[in-house]
Amino acid sequence: xxxxxxxxxxxxxxxxxxxxxxxxxxxxxxxxxxxxxxxxxxxxxxxxxxxxxxxxxxxxxxxxxxxxxxxxxxxxxxxxxxxxxxxxxxxxxxxxxxxxxxxxxxxxxxxxxxxxxxxxxxxxxxxxxxxxxxxxxxxxxxxxxxxxxxxxxxxxxxxxxxxxxxxxxxxxxxxxxxxxxxxxxxxxxxxxxxxxxxxxxxxxxxxxxxxxxxxxxxxxxxxxxxxxxxxxxxxxxxxxxxxxxxxxxxxxxxxxxxxxxxxxxxxxxxxxxxxxxxxxxxxxxxxxxxxxxxxxxxxxxxxx
Numbered sequence: 539x540x541x542x543x544x545x546x547x548x549x550x551x552x553x554x555x556x557x558x559x560x561x562x563x564x565x566x567x568x569x570x571x572x573x574x575x576x577x578x579x580x581x582x583x584x585x586x587x588x589x590x591x592x593x594x595x596x597x598x599x600x601x602x603x604x605x606x607x608x609x610x611x612x613x614x615x616x617x618x619x620x621x622x623x624x625x626x627x628x629x630x631x632x633x634x635x636x637x638x639x640x641x642x643x644x645x646x647x648x649x650x651x652x653x654x655x656x657x658x659x660x661x662x663x664x665x666x667x668x669x670x671x672x673x674x675x676x677x678x679x680x681x682x683x684x685x686x687x688x689x690x691x692x693x694x695x696x697x698x699x700x701x702x703x704x705x706x707x708x709x710x711x712x713x714x715x716x717x718x719x720x721x722x723x724x725x726x727x728x729x730x731x732x733x734x735x736x737x738x739x740x741x742x743x744x745x746x747x748x749x750x751x752x753x754x755x756x757x758x759x760x761x762x763x764x765x766x767x768x769x770x771x772x773x774x775x776x777x778x779x780x781x782x783x784x785x786x787x788x789x790x791x792x793x794x795x796x797x798x799x800x801x802x803x804x805x806x807x808x809x810x811x812x813x814x815x816x817x818x819x820x821x822x823x824x825x826x827x828x829x830x831x832x833x834x835x836x837x838x839x840x841x842x
Contacts, residue, residue: 702751
């Protein structure tokens with residue numbers, strides 16, 4: 539019998555001090571989504587500045603309503619979690635070989651797929667889902683699914699150590715990150731039942747170990763590799779060190795606002811996980827001892 543765990547939603551005062559947010563700008567961050575182990579936790583970012591950690595929503599993957607038998611075992615290692623479809627749904631990937639889409643309000647399962655060593659996910663036009671899979675038997679690929687058709691890949695392409703995937707709405711391109719490559723795909727036959735990705739361009743990374751991919755604007759991406767963080771110019775194709783955290787190693791996730799200069803990221807500690815979220819501008823750290831944290835994702839006001 540599957541065990542279900544209940545959680546109490548609560549406020550509590552954080553035991554360390556938070557700096558006041560800079561008066562030079564208003565943070566665009568509304569919520570932060572923490573993911574790791576078999577848990578996803580969404581915190582109210584605005585409350586954090588007052589030293590209050592308010593949990594707006596949380597999930598242990600065994601709580602998902604409608605999960606196939608034994609599928610919870612494939613969700614034991616959450617490694618990406620994104621708020622999608624106007625924040626009504628949460629898209630979750632697990633390196634234990636699964637991806638799920640769930641309704642935020644009800645926690646009901648909307649879609650699932652077996653995806654060996656899934657490392658990142660993205661919600662695409664026409665309710666389709668892109669999954670980047672890392673090294674594993676049956677992994678090392680990028681795959682496309684329809685959210686209405688669980689566990690049926692519509693298209694796939696080989697990609698060694700797939701780790702990142704981001705849709706660029708302005709350029710109508712899907713950017714995908716692997717071990718030593720960044721690729722850009724266009725969506726082809728997207729209105730049909732047999733959609734495809736067409737490779738438009740690829741670039742060799744300045745070093746190996748591609749890990750996270752994030753787009754502050756439509757014109758550039760931030761990319762973490764084994765030992766550095768890079769800024770990739772989508773127009774010129776140039777990679778340059780990303781100043782604020784250029785030499786940070788093992789960065790697992792990045793968020794950066796190009797206007798406010800607010801930077802939020804996670805990095806591996808002694809192990810692959812951490813109990814801390816790092817914030818720059820203003821400079822402070824969020825301790826999260828309640829979870830072995832892998833990635834933090836962001837919900838901006840009026841976005842997602």
